[in-house]
Amino acid sequence: MNCRIDLNKPCVSEIELLDIAIAFLFDGRPMSECRGYLLSEYDLNARDLGPVLERAQREVRECEVEFGTRLSF
Numbered sequence: 001m002n003c004r005i006d007l008n009k010p011c012v013s014e015i016e017l018l019d020i021a022i023a024f025l026f027d028g029r030p031m032s033e034c035r036g037y038l039l040s041e042y043d044l045n046a047r048d049l050g051p052v053l054e055r056a057q058r059e060v061r062e063c064e065v066e067f068g069t070r071l072s073f
Helices: 014-026 031-041 046-067
Strands: none
């Protein structure tokens, strides 16, 4: 099996990943779509992405509580 590294994928900071994930969730898009997008567009792995996505969900939930709204993941 051949393995290829895509040098065209940019590296991104954890804060940038968090911002993108939160934007996906506020747009009402599913977490799976967000995960797929981030993994396909940026140089990162799923293991590192998990905690960032969990944090994004927590932050969105906190916002829901504060403003009395409900989003689905």
